[in-house]
Amino acid sequence: MNSDVQIAGDPLAVPHLMPPPPAHPATVAEFAGLARAVAADRAAWSWLVRYDAVSRWYHRLRTGPGYEVWLLSWVPGQGSGLHDHGRSSGVLTVLRGELTELHETSGTTVRRRLGAGDQRVFAPGYTHEVVNDSLEPAVSLHVYFPGLTEMPLHRPHTDRPHCVDGERPSAVVGR
Secondary structure, eight states: OOOSOOOOSOGGGGGGGSOOOOSSOOSHHHHHHHHHHHHHOHHHHGGGOOOOSSSOEEEEEEEETTEEEEEEEEOTTOBOOSBOOTTOEEEEEEEESEEEEEEEETTEEEEEEEETTOEEEEOTTOOBEEEOOSSSOEEEEEEEESOOOOOOBOOOOSOOOOEEEOOOOTTEEOO
């Protein structure tokens, strides 16, 4: 059979000429976007959520090259304790309910309320405490990069001068 069209080379080899898709998110904005995408896919996580009155419930939802995604639930009164995430950066996204983040800055404890859809981005070594001080259970999603290898607890400051209710700072992405 004769044809006027001739293909040079292997037509199935063309995809190798295109730039490869990124192996994983590489910027803070891309990790925040990953968290929003996972949060939006409620069918992938909502059926997994459990509530434990004794301790915070958590489940590793996903791993990728260099990162982990964790799902946590918080009944009223549960908190993380004052801690950091070692060498990991992270994105905290509230999926349901409301959480309060406490962070010490310039000798003052700043208190931020985070509702469903809010995100908080933090760098390695950032020290904070997260607590559910509402009357309803809450669920949050945490992306750590690199994957979480340590979460050292810190002694709470006993000489906190006062708590300031934080405005919605730029590091908190709105609903």
